[in-house]
Amino acid sequence: MSSKIIALASDHGGYELKTILKDTLAAQGFQVLDLGTDGPQSVDYPDFARAMATAIADGKAETGVLVCGTGIGMSIAANRYPQLRAALVHDAFGARLSRQHNDANVIVFGGRTTGVEVAKDCLSIFLSTPFEGGRHAVRVNKMSGPTK
Ligand code: RB5
DSSP states (O other), rough: OOSEEEEEEOOOOGHHHHHHHHHOOOOTTOEEEEOOSSSSSSSOOOHHHHHHHHHHHHHSSSSEEESSSSHHHHHHTTTTSTTTOEEEOSSSHHHHHHHTTTOOEEEEEEETOOOHHHHHHHHHHHHOOOOOTTHHHHHHHTTSSOOO
């Protein structure tokens, strides 16, 4: 059992992939926190990005997985919250670099654009790759500054 708690959230477009990734993580021994949605009915992705932001801010999870149809809406919504660094990932290279260079704490997938096995592979890489720090820390810190 890993002590890391991973929160997952999706809209209807990401519900199926979110469910598969949740079950995969649980089978691997991760603790999972499912923030919804709970079925295929149409919902609004910003509500679930907000739920993720709240869970991370409250320390209920360290890392997150967000899924919508394309991953684009979830990425835009998630990155409005300063405690989230959400990376929309489509391949293993992006998954690795989102950790090494960007210290992303949320990985975002498109449930209608990324296949299940690719998403599982990307998630595994994301969860096992450390941030490199150094010059990348300087750049990441610059994203916490003024908004103008
Ligand atoms: C919902 O139809 C769809 O717009 C949403 O899942 C997402 O792709 C938005 O970016």
